[in-house]
Amino acid sequence: MSSSTTTIVKPSADAVLNFKIDAPKGEAPKDLHVIPTFTDKYAEREWAKNHMAAAFRTFARLGWADGASGHISLRDPVDPKLFWINPYAMHFALIKPSDLILVDHEGKPQQQTTRKVNAAGFIIHSSIHKARPDLNAVCHMHSPYGRAWSTFGREIEMLNQDSCMFYNDISVYKGFGGIVFAPEEGKNIADAMGPTKRNIILQNHGLLTAGQTVDEAAAFFIALERACEAQLLADAAAANGIPKNIVGHEEAEYTKKCSGSPACMFMQFAPEYDLTVELSNGALPSILG
DSSP: OOGGGOOOOOOOTTOOOSEEOOOOTTSOOEEOOOOOOOSOHHHHHHHHHHHHHHHHHHHHHTTOOBTTBOEEEEEOSSOTTOEEEOOTTOOGGGOOGGGOEEEOTTOOBSSOOSOOOOHHHHHHHHHHHHHOTTOOEEEEEOOHHHHHHHTTOOOOOOOSTTGGGGTTOEEEEOOOOSSOOSHHHHHHHHHHHTTTOOEEEETTTEEEEEESSHHHHHHHHHHHHHHHHHHHHHHHHHTTTOOOOOOOHHHHHHHHHHHSSHHHHHHHHHHHHHHHHHHTTTSSOOOOO
């Protein structure tokens, strides 16, 4: 059938679509995703810790457990001056909600524990939580493609639809000074993120992503690792004379609004969460409903 005879049928108001797509020209369609909210902060704490443990197990399944390196942190919903972080040198695939450690910004545990916390991870995450009250979760791993791309100290290019999740939402920290044992190094990383961006490439180090929920931060990390892989592959092809086509400003901005919002990223992690719960033999209760 030729395009001249094709009829486009608009969906009804009660269509089972994740976006309301009849937006005015030039505007992004309305995002119909919903992030769960809680009136009981203790219930929110347990829900968020379940998702945090699932994120660790997901990262392990994806091959990003790397010895004692890597951390996820979560601002405590009950007392936002505190945050949860993983135990030092515990394999991501084994982490349960009960293993997570609640600390203050001096590194003091708020509940009894026999485990330690990675000092470098603590400094990075504490600095970001203090600098960015809009961010509740932070992920940092030494994933292979992120590590490789970080050596260039450059942002990723808008090579494809998925790269556009990071349009105007990623920065680079070029001041690598070794393992982060100095508080000022953590502050420098937080400063490099700036007041609005949620993702950063740490030169000669790896990737760090953040969000309002653990799910958002984890989904950004998965997407950024894969974007780095795509960048390396595209650059390898370009080195052989194949030109790259970069997504334009308007298209990238529109795609970011449609695919990189907190609610979109929350849902982007939902399939990984459900699979992780299934593979954990019920060790993590499914709360997505």
